[in-house]
Amino acid sequence: MDFELEVAPMAAPIIVGIDGSAHSWRALDWAADYGARHRLPLRLVHASRVLEPGGTIPDDALRRLVAEREAMLAEARDHALKRHTGLDVTTSLIENDPGGALVGGSDGAALVAVGSRGQGGFEGLLFGSVGLYTASRARCPVLVVTRPAP
Numbered sequence: 001m002d003f004e005l006e007v008a009p010m011a012a013p014i015i016v017g018i019d020g021s022a023h024s025w026r027a028l029d030w031a032a033d034y035g036a037r038h039r040l041p042l043r044l045v046h047a048s049r050v051l052e053p054g055g056t057i058p059d060d061a062l063r064r065l066v067a068e069r070e071a072m073l074a075e076a077r078d079h080a081l082k083r084h085t086g087l088d089v090t091t092s093l094i095e096n097d098p099g100g101a102l103v104g105g106s107d108g109a110a111l112v113a114v115g116s117r118g119q120g121g122f123e124g125l126l127f128g129s130v131g132l133y134t135a136s137r138a139r140c141p142v143l144v145v146t147r148p149a150p
Helices: 022-038 059-083 098-108 129-137
Strands: 014-017 042-047 089-094 111-115 142-145
Touching: 014 022, 014 098, 022 042, 022 059, 022 111, 022 142, 042 059, 042 098, 059 089, 089 098, 098 111, 098 129, 111 129, 129 142
Parallel strands: 014 042, 014 111, 042 089, 111 142
Antiparallel strands: none
């Protein structure tokens, strides 16, 4: 008798854009709850062109900036795991513009979740530029998490 081992396919992750804003934390909370409920892994992504080596930022300042952004992602991961201890959560620090990184990750994703506003300065807008870019170009469903109603 031949036996074949059936390997279950890996579940597509929920990609969550993390930029340190309150809006991205709300997107993280929503995604963690959804991921736990549907047994989907989370992939927390922070992207910035500033992180590209060889740019205008001196190497020592770039190392500090990378360490700061990695710490932010680790804090976000810890937050998600405190909310749901069994959740599969990974992080990615990407040297790219945020919208491009999120859209690039959307190919193999179940969902992309972003906050409705980031660190940008136009607080009166309904959507930030990254959320709008991602929602219009991603190749999977996108959830833009807004702030709570007053």
